[in-house]
Amino acid sequence: xxxxxxxxxxxxxxxxxxxxxxxxxxxxxxxxxxxxxxxxxxxxxxxxxxxxxxxxxxxxxxxxxxxxxxxxxxxxxxxxxxxxxxxxxxxxxxxxxxxxxxxxxxxxxxxxxxxxxxxxxxxxxxxxxxxxxxxxxxxxxxxxxxxxxxxxxxxxxxxxxxxxxxxxxxxxxxxxxxxxxxxxxxxxxxxxxxxxxxxxxxxxxxxxxxxxxxx
Amino acid sequence: xxxxxxxxxxxxxxxxxxxxxxxxxxxxxxxxxxxxxxxxxxxxxxxxxxxxxxxxxxxxxxxxxxxxxxxxxxxxxxxxxxxxxxxxxxxxxxxxxxxxxxxxxxxxxxxxxxxxxxxxxxxxxxxxxxxxxxxxxxxxxxxxxxxxxxxxxxxxxxxxxxxxxxxxxxxxxxxxxxxxxxxxxxxxxxxxxxxxxxxxxxxxxxxxxxxxxxx
Numbered sequence: 001x002x003x004x005x006x007x008x009x010x011x012x013x014x015x016x017x018x019x020x021x022x023x024x025x026x027x028x029x030x031x032x033x034x035x036x037x038x039x040x041x042x043x044x045x046x047x048x049x050x051x052x053x054x055x056x057x058x059x060x061x062x063x064x065x066x067x068x069x070x071x072x073x074x075x076x077x078x079x080x081x082x083x084x085x086x087x088x089x090x091x092x093x094x095x096x097x098x099x100x101x102x103x104x105x106x107x108x109x110x111x112x113x114x115x116x117x118x119x120x121x122x123x124x125x126x127x128x129x130x131x132x133x134x135x136x137x138x139x140x141x142x143x144x145x146x147x148x149x150x151x152x153x154x155x156x157x158x159x160x161x162x163x164x165x166x167x168x169x170x171x172x173x174x175x176x177x178x179x180x181x182x183x184x185x186x187x188x189x190x191x192x193x194x195x196x197x198x199x200x201x202x203x204x205x206x207x208x209x210x211x212x213x214x215x
Numbered sequence: 216x217x218x219x220x221x222x223x224x225x226x227x228x229x230x231x232x233x234x235x236x237x238x239x240x241x242x243x244x245x246x247x248x249x250x251x252x253x254x255x256x257x258x259x260x261x262x263x264x265x266x267x268x269x270x271x272x273x274x275x276x277x278x279x280x281x282x283x284x285x286x287x288x289x290x291x292x293x294x295x296x297x298x299x300x301x302x303x304x305x306x307x308x309x310x311x312x313x314x315x316x317x318x319x320x321x322x323x324x325x326x327x328x329x330x331x332x333x334x335x336x337x338x339x340x341x342x343x344x345x346x347x348x349x350x351x352x353x354x355x356x357x358x359x360x361x362x363x364x365x366x367x368x369x370x371x372x373x374x375x376x377x378x379x380x381x382x383x384x385x386x387x388x389x390x391x392x393x394x395x396x397x398x399x400x401x402x403x404x405x406x407x408x409x410x411x412x413x414x415x416x417x418x419x420x421x422x423x424x425x426x427x428x429x430x
Contacts, residue, residue, distance in 0.1 A: 071286065
């Protein structure tokens with residue numbers, strides 16, 4: 001019974017790692033779509049998001065099946081519930097990548113992001129990718145050390161987000177309202193993507209150490 | 216044992232209803248803060264959000280305690296997990312109200328929302344409040360019928376959000392970039408608040424009927 005539970009949980013964890021990798025891919029594709037007005041990449045994001053949703057539903061099914069068959073208790077049960085919460089975060093990450101891809105599509109053939117903004121958006125995308133990569137690693141290996149790096153990465157994301165807003169509000173901005181609205185929403189989507197990835201990592205920490213990260 | 220479980224679950228449900236009411240209050244206060252540049256209301260939102268977070272932690276503790284003591288299975292266990300997911304949604308609703316209050320504070324003594332935008336923001340706030348009120352009702356009474364109304368309310372929110380964006384992108388807009396960025400983010404916050412409230416309602420439907428609402 002206990003071995004069977006472990007095997008089930010490992011399978012759920014594999015699905016979570018798959019889902020986290022897909023979420024990371026979705027955002028990489030969304031960034032390419034955004035910075036190059038690339039329709040193919042944008043459409044790929046939608047496909048990847050569909051896959052993420054499919055894995056999400058497989059995780060939910062498997063978790064409910066596992067709960068029904070194995071009736072885990074104590075730390076086993078906590079692990080299962082954490083898996084569901086991580087899946088919630090990863091599912092949202094896919095949605096946020098899709099939001100960015102949709103902005104890219106809406107402005108095609110123009111590039112939604114004016115040239116001066118691209119470096120900061122590119123940096124936000126890199127930080128988002130780094131955070132997503134660490135979340136994959138933390139989910140694969142329960143490496144608490146790497147999870148600990150997530151806070152600092154997230155602070156960097158917040159700094160970049162502030163830079164982005166300051167730039168659009170500065171006297172040098174000459175791209176009008178539409179590009180500013182796009183920029184504000186794009187910034188928000190990268191920031192939330194990072195928040196969810198950090199959250200997924202924190203859940204693993206909670207699972208391993210039993211200590212909740214502060215909300 | 217079973218009676219004890221029921222009693223525990225009812226207590227968790229009471230806490231969820233409290234939390235949903237607080238989330239609704241937080242957004243009402245945030246709207247007042249926003250539309251009247253009212254510092255007292257804005258500060259009240261922060262206090263209400265702190266209370267929401269406190270109830271959230273009580274729910275988490277109580278749920279983990281309940282799981283450890285009662286080891287529920289099958290539909291009982293599903294009810295407990297749903298409670299946690301609803302709590303996640305309600306916690307985010309408090310955060311979103313706080314985001315709106317922060318914009319209000321940042322622009323004081325000016326009102327962050329230009330006069331022409333206020334009617335549509337007011338309408339978004341009313342729809343958000345109606346959705347939040349229904350979520351409270353659904354959580355209190357498991358009234359599936361009222362939960363069914365949430366989709367239509369949410370569609371109305373999406374329409375208002377589109378109107379808001381169209382207005383800021385129209386030729387008549389003369390409030391510049393800062394007000395447009397604020398408007399875009401405010402719109403996003405009301406929309407997400409509504410999404411989470413609808414989600415909380417759907418969880419209750421899933422619990423009662425066993426059928427998942429489509430994601």
